[in-house]
Structure formats: C-alpha cells, structure tokens
Amino acid sequence: MSGPTGDETLETLVREREIIVCCGSGGVGKTTTAAVIALQAAEAGRKAVVVTIDPAKRLADALGLDGLTNEPSRIDGDFPGELSAMMLDTKSTFDDLVGAHASDDEQRRRILDNSFYRNISGALSGTQEYMAMEKLYELHDGRNSGKHDFDLIVIDTPPTRNALDFLEAPSRLTRFLDHRLYKIMTAPNRGVLKAVNMAAQTFVRSIAKVVGADVIDDAIAFFQAFDGMEQGFKDRATKVEELLRADDTAFVLVASPRRDTMDEATFFAEKLAEGGIPVRSLVINRMHPNFADGLAEATRERANSLDGQAIGDLYRNLADFQLVSSREEEHLAVLAETVAPAPVVRVPFLRSDVHDLDGLREIETYLR
Amino acid sequence: MKPTEYFAASRLLIVAGKGGVGKTVVTAALARAAAMAGRSSLIVEVEGKSGLPLMFGHPELGYDELVLHKGGGTDGHAEVTARTITPDAALIEYLEDHGLSRISKRLVSSGALDIVATAAPGIRDILVLGKVKQLQRSAAADVIILDAPAAGHAITFLRSARGLMDAVKVGPINTQAKDVLELLEDHDACQVLLVTLPEETPVNELVETAFSLEDQVGVGLGPVVVNGLYEDYPGLGEPAAKAAEDADVSLLAGEAEALDEAAEFRRHRIALQADQVDRLSEQLPLPQLTMPFLFQSEIGPDELDRLARAMLVGIEALDVDLTLGEGS
Numbered sequence: 002m003s004g005p006t007g008d009e010t011l012e013t014l015v016r017e018r019e020i021i022v023c024c025g026s027g028g029v030g031k032t033t034t035a036a037v038i039a040l041q042a043a044e045a046g047r048k049a050v051v052v053t054i055d056p057a058k059r060l061a062d063a064l065g066l067d068g069l070t071n072e073p074s075r076i077d078g079d080f081p082g083e084l085s086a087m088m089l090d091t092k093s094t095f096d097d098l099v100g101a102h103a104s105d106d107e108q109r110r111r112i113l114d115n116s117f118y119r120n121i122s123g124a125l126s127g128t129q130e131y132m133a134m135e136k137l138y139e140l141h142d143g144r145n146s147g148k149h150d151f152d153l154i155v156i157d158t159p160p161t162r163n164a165l166d167f168l169e170a171p172s173r174l175t176r177f178l179d180h181r182l183y184k185i186m187t188a189p190n191r192g193v194l195k196a197v198n199m200a201a202q203t204f205v206r207s208i209a210k211v212v213g214a215d216v217i218d219d220a221i222a223f224f225q226a227f228d229g230m231e232q233g234f235k236d237r238a239t240k241v242e243e244l245l246r247a248d249d250t251a252f253v254l255v256a257s258p259r260r261d262t263m264d265e266a267t268f269f270a271e272k273l274a275e276g277g278i279p280v281r282s283l284v285i286n287r288m289h290p291n292f293a294d295g296l297a298e299a300t301r302e303r304a305n306s307l308d309g310q311a312i313g314d315l316y317r318n319l320a321d322f323q324l325v326s327s328r329e330e331e332h333l334a335v336l337a338e339t340v341a342p343a344p345v346v347r348v349p350f351l352r353s354d355v356h357d358l359d360g361l362r363e364i365e366t367y368l369r
Numbered sequence: 370m371k372p373t374e375y376f377a378a379s380r381l382l383i384v385a386g387k388g389g390v391g392k393t394v395v396t397a398a399l400a401r402a403a404a405m406a407g408r409s410s411l412i413v414e415v416e417g418k419s420g421l422p423l424m425f426g427h428p429e430l431g432y433d434e435l436v437l438h439k440g441g442g443t444d445g446h447a448e449v450t451a452r453t454i455t456p457d458a459a460l461i462e463y464l465e466d467h468g469l470s471r472i473s474k475r476l477v478s479s480g481a482l483d484i485v486a487t488a489a490p491g492i493r494d495i496l497v498l499g500k501v502k503q504l505q506r507s508a509a510a511d512v513i514i515l516d517a518p519a520a521g522h523a524i525t526f527l528r529s530a531r532g533l534m535d536a537v538k539v540g541p542i543n544t545q546a547k548d549v550l551e552l553l554e555d556h557d558a559c560q561v562l563l564v565t566l567p568e569e570t571p572v573n574e575l576v577e578t579a580f581s582l583e584d585q586v587g588v589g590l591g592p593v594v595v596n597g598l599y600e601d602y603p604g605l606g607e608p609a610a611k612a613a614e615d616a617d618v619s620l621l622a623g624e625a626e627a628l629d630e631a632a633e634f635r636r637h638r639i640a641l642q643a644d645q646v647d648r649l650s651e652q653l654p655l656p657q658l659t660m661p662f663l664f665q666s667e668i669g670p671d672e673l674d675r676l677a678r679a680m681l682v683g684i685e686a687l688d689v690d691l692t693l694g695e696g697s
Contacts, residue, residue, distance in 0.1 A: 027388025027519050124487050125486070160388055177483050204475070210468070211485075212485060213539060219488065220488045259666050259667070260666050264420065289664075312607075313604065314602035318632055319631045321664035324664055324665070325665060
C-alpha cells in the first residue's frame with residue numbers, strides 16, 4: 002500500500018475511495034463526521050451508505066434510523082446520488098455470521114440458544130469492533146452477490162483508545178472462538194499429554210470454583226457446539242483484515258481540539274502507523290472561532306485597562322476566543338505533524354448544535 | 370451545605386458521563402475542592418492512561434498510586450492521591466487470590482481470562498467495584514472519587530453487581546456482588562454524579578442515563594454537573610462602536626466588527642446553553658453544580674483551582690435535604 006501523497010484532499014477520498022473508516026476516541030463527533038462524509042458522497046452523485054454505531058437520538062431520527070433493522074435504509078434528500086444509513090446491531094450481525102458458517106440448522110440453534118454465546122456480544126471486548134468490520138465486509142462483498150451496490154461505505158467505529166484494538170479484533174475473536182476448552186475437559190488422561198491435561202483440568206476446575214460450575218458448563222457446551230466452524234471464521238477474519246488494508250480503504254482520524262483528546266488522537270495515529278495503516282485525513286471538530294488576528298495577551302491587557310466599562314468586556318471576550326483558538330492551533334500542530342502529509346480539515350464550533358440534514362450540510366461546507 | 374459535610378468521611382462519589390463531556394476534569398475538580406475543604410481524597414481511575422495527573426501539574430502518565438497534591442501545608446489543604454484499577458488487573462489479582470497464582474500468566478496468554486469474563490459478564494466490573502469498597506472500608510481517604518467508564522458503559526458497570534448475583538448464585542463472586550450492591554444502594558455512603566455539557570445531545574443522554582441508573586441500579590444520584598458554561602460579561606450587549614465612544618477610546622479599522630462578532634457569538638451560545646440548562650432542570654429534578662468554560666484547551670493546576678472554587682461555591686449553595694440520605 003502506498004502512503005498518502007498529500008495531494009489527496011478529503012473531498013478526493015470521498016469521491017474516489019470505496020471505504021472510509023472514521024476512527025478516534027469517544028465524544029469527538031465521529032458519528033456526525035461519518036454522516037457528513039456519506040452525505041457529501043451522495044451530493045457528488047455516488048451511492049453512499051453510512052454505518053453508525055451509536056448515533057444520538059435526533060441524528061438517528063434525521064437519518065431515519067428509528068427502527069433497528071441492521072440493514073441499510075434509504076434517506077430521501079435532494080442529491081444526485083443516493084444516501085443510506087444503518088445502525089450496527091452487534092448481536093444480530095454475529096447471529097448472521099453464525100448462521101452463514103453453521104453446517105446445519107441444528108448447529109446454528111444450539112449456538113444461538115447457548116447462554117455463553119448470548120453473553121459474547123455484550124461482554125467480550127472487541128466484539129463490537131469486529132462486528133463493525135464484519136458488516137463493512139458484508140456490505141462491500143454485497144456488490145459481488147448483487148445484494149448491495151454501494152460505491153462508498155462510510156463506517157463509524159466504536160470509541161477505542163487503542164487503534165490496534167479494532168485492527169486486531171478479528172484475529173482476537175477467532176482465537177477466542179478457537180479455544181478448545183471442552184477438549185481439555187474431556188481429554189483422556191493418558192499418554193504423553195497426560196501431564197498437560199491434568200494441569201489444564203485443574204486450571205478449569207479452579208476457575209469453576211470461583212465463578213461457579215454452571216457458567217463453565219455453558220462455556221464448554223458453547224465450544225462443543227462451535228466445533229468445526231473455526232476455520233470458516235478464520236478465513237473470514239483474514240478477508241476482513243485484507244479489506245481494511247486495501248488501497249480503496251481510507252482511514253480518517255477524527256478528533257476534537259482539546260489537549261487531552263489531541264494527545265489520544267496522536268497515540269491513535271501512531272498505533273495505526275505501527276499496524277501499517279496511514280491516516281489519510283484528519284478532521285478536527287468544534288474548533289473555536291477566532292475573530293481577530295493578534296495576540297490574546299495584548300487584547301487582554303487592553304481589556305484590563307478598560308475594566309468596568311462595556312468596551313473592556315468586549316475586549317475581554319475577544320481575548321478569550323483569541324486565546325483558546327491559538328492554544329487549539331498549537332496542539333493541533335503536533336497532531337498534524339504526526340499524520341503528515343494527510344490534510345487537516347477544521348470544522349468550527351458552530352452556532353447551534355447539529356442534529357438534522359441541514360446541520361450536516363452546514364458542516365459539509367467545511368469538509369471541502 | 371458545608372463542603373466539609375459534603376465531602377464527608379468515607380464517602381464514595383462516582384463520576385459518570387459520556388465521552389467528551391469532561392468527566393475526568395470534574396473528577397479532578399471535585400478532588401481539588403475536597404482538598405481545599407480540608408478533606409483528603411483518593412481518585413480511582415479505571416481506564417488506564419488519562420490526562421488527570423497533568424491537571425495537577427504532574428507529568429506522569431501511567432501509575433499505580435500517585436500523590437497529586439500534598440496536604441498538610443499552611444493553607445490547610447488536604448492530600449489528593451490517585452490510583453488506577455484496570456478491570457483486567459483486578460480480575461487477574463482476584464483469580465490469583467483464589468488459588469490460581471501459579472498460572473496467572475497463562476490466564477492471559479491462553480485467552481482464559483476472556484472466557485471467564487464472557488462466562489460471567491460483569492465480573493471485571495464487580496472486581497473493580499469490590500476493590501473500591503475495600504479502599505473505602507480501609508478508610509484510604511476521607512472521600513473516594515471514582516472516574517467511571519464512559520457513556521453507556523457506566524450503566525453496565527454499575528449494573529454488574531445485580532447481573533452477577535443472578536448469573537452466579539453461590540461462591541465468592543456472589544458474595545462480592547452482594548457486598549458491592551450494598552454499597553451502591555447505601556445513599557449516604559455512595560452517590561453518582563452525572564456530568565454533561567449544556568448541549569442538546571449530552572443533556573438528552575444524561576436524562577436517559579439518570580433514569581436507567583435509578584431504575585436498574587437503585588443508586589443514589591447526587592447533583593448533576595454541567596460543565597463548560599460560558600460566563601457572561603455585562604458589557605457584551607453593547608455595540609462596540611458605542612461602547613468605545615462612551616469610554617472615549619478609538620478603535621482600529623475592522624476592530625468594531627471583530628468585537629461585535631465575538632460578542633454576538635458568545636451571547637448566542639450563552640442563550641443556547643441557558644435553554645439546555647432549563648430543559649435539564651425540567652426533565653431531571655436534581656440540584657446542579659456548574660463549571661465554567663475556561664477558554665483554554667488544556668487544564669493545568671491554575672485552571673483546576675478555578676474549577677474547584679466554582680465547585681465549592683456550588684456545593685455551598687446545595688440544599689442539605691436534597692443531597693443527603695433518604696431525602697434524595
């Protein structure tokens with residue numbers, strides 16, 4: 002894969018790539034950015050779908066996501082292309098995956114009914130990340146089967162501190178599913194493996210003592226039922242990972258201008274780079290507006306010299322914005338260097354909160 | 370209400386809110402405010418790396434236990450300490466304490482840790498809360514402030530005790546779950562402070578979280594913390610040209626426009642924020658503590674002191690009956 006050349010603007014990515022992954026920490030506006038990118042693609046005439054994880058209610062309403070269907074639904078709007086949206090349902094995506102790999106309906110039922118299995122989507126870390134990637138693969142692959150025909154899939158990722166968490170999620174989950182817990186429990190205590198098995202059985206029994214034998218029995222029953230499906234899951238995970246690293250996939254890092262979230266984003270970008278994935282564009286949401294050039298300190302001094310009068314308050318207010326804006330730019334410079342030559346897109350702190358298509362359109366004007 | 374009463378002996382304050390609302394800043398400001406009131410505090414973080422030590426001017430990022438602010442000086446301030454208890458570490462420690470010490474490495478490498486956590490969902494959370502209860506019982510500080518996991522995780526996190534009591538009917542985990550539930554339901558000893566920004570989406574989510582917590586966990590809710598409020602300046606309503614004339618000051622070219630535009634922006638946001646704060650009061654009958662937006666992108670010790678003082682003013686204004694004991 003080639004690195005970013007620096008001449009690809011976010012708008013180019015939106016027009017040319019097949020997959021855009023929006024990543025970053027929680028509370029920075031990833032979902033909104035993902036929705037805006039999909040809208041922009043639709044306005045450029047493409048068939049776009051945005052897969053969101055956990056949209057705020059009003060944005061979900063605006064995108065027509067009131068029902069949980071786990072399948073894309075079209076959004077009506079005045080654009081030459083098409084815009085669809087869907088909300089990821091981790092559990093039913095996993096159920097579908099089990100259904101696709103089970104050898105027969107009986108095996109599928111045994112897995113879906115198992116209480117250990119039912120815990121997985123809620124309790125096993127990395128599952129949501131993997132299912133997001135799985136959905137991405139399914140939508141992309143749908144072009145081959147004729148099920149879907151999206152030109153661009155924009156995916157919002159769950160908030161993770163470590164970028165590698167979701168890059169590694171597929172292999173981590175397959176390793177987990179491949180666990181032969183039941184073999185340890187049922188293995189004969191003979192031959193050269195005897196010592197190993199004895200230790201392992203002691204181990205499982207100790208765990209059972211702590212959490213109770215029932216839950217361990219459920220776990221063993223799950224791994225028994227799952228037997229034979231590991232390879233299918235592994236192959237799929239390999240394909241999903243290949244897709245994430247494909248040339249047509251672009252990672253967009255989203256951050257907010259606070260020092261702590263910028264630090265997190267820098268860490269995130271470094272981890273992505275370690276995983277061999279470059280950030281193609283950086284979007285900073287909610288930058289404070291700056292209303293005048295010059296130094297905040299000078300304006301503040303002027304305000305202090307006019308203390309107690311309206312003009313002093315007006316200068317003080319101007320200095321506030323000059324200060325916060327210059328600090329934000331300072332922190333941004335560090336992050337921008339980390340992701341260079343990826344372009345930086347600044348979205349200002351808007352006058353009003355965003356929760357409908359018009360709001361998304363307002364943000365879109367800054368994404369060019 | 371007197372801050373010394375609010376930060377009463379062996380009280381546990383759990384700070385919760387969605388990502389990006391400033392949960393960690395509020396945690397730090399509460400601890401600093403307690404210190405100013407002469408109460409020692411212990412901050413417990415559960416998510417590893419955070420910017421919290423930086424707010425106290427402490428460069429260290431990873432830590433087990435750290436003194437962030439020394440007490441006992443002439444100002445009468447008390448000590449602030451912090452420690453992290455990550456869920457995985459708590460689980461390993463627990464299993465080691467229960468006869469699995471020789472194979473703790475294998476727990477991680479074999480993936481068995483994930484199997485245990487999936488077999489008994491919430492086990493990591495309950496162990497973190499169990500450790501917190503231990504700290505509280507040992508009177509590690511006057512007040513313990515727990516920076517809870519972000520967003521919807523907070524509900525899962527706090528609900529773990531009840532969920533596990535159903536899933537694991539006997540044994541040490543069941544005992545631990547009971548123990549934790551007892552603490553969470555003791556409204557004198559434990560309060561959840563929900564944090565929000567004065568914006569539509571965070572307010573909606575906070576209201577939802579508040580009702581879920583009351584219904585599903587039975588936990589006592591303390592005051593809601595509204596973070597990031599723009600402070601008003603009285604002169605912002607005045608047009609710059611007129612204000613300059615009144616003060617006999619001459620403005621540079623374009624300056625009046627910049628001043629007016631900045632003032633208009635701030636007044637507009639202040640009005641929006643006020644609407645959201647009103648809406649929050651209507652939908653959630655809980656007292657509010659407010660923290661100003663500091664027009665900084667980074668919180669250091671000076672900024673933290675300002676926020677802590679704002680916190681103390683808010684606590685002084687709280688009605689005792691509303692926030693303590695059975696009245697809540």
